[in-house]
Amino acid sequence: MNKNFKFKVNLSNFAHAFVSSSIFLILILITSILSTITPTIIFLCALPGIFYYAGREMSQYEAKLIKSNTGLNSVGIKSTIESLKIWNWDNDSQWDLYMPILFSTIIGLVILWTF
16 A cells, blocks of 8 residues: 555546446446346446546556656656556545546445345
């Protein structure tokens, strides 16, 4: 765990959670019309919104690395997994990913318990 971990959430983190949850609910609605809701379907419907923000935050971290010339050679990032090291991200970037995961998990559990 990051030694500098802080529970410092701002409005943009909730905006990310709202967009991710909206994608999740739209996919659940479409899927419920076409088939039955199962735990696997709930999990698969949550992934696009979460992966969108995961990819977004990873690319932003890579851009910060390139801009600061940290861990880079002339071609690009030395380590291909450098952007996956969430503990190196700043607090806002971490919460931009954690909030969609948290909200999608809560919504998924509510849907699972109601169906």
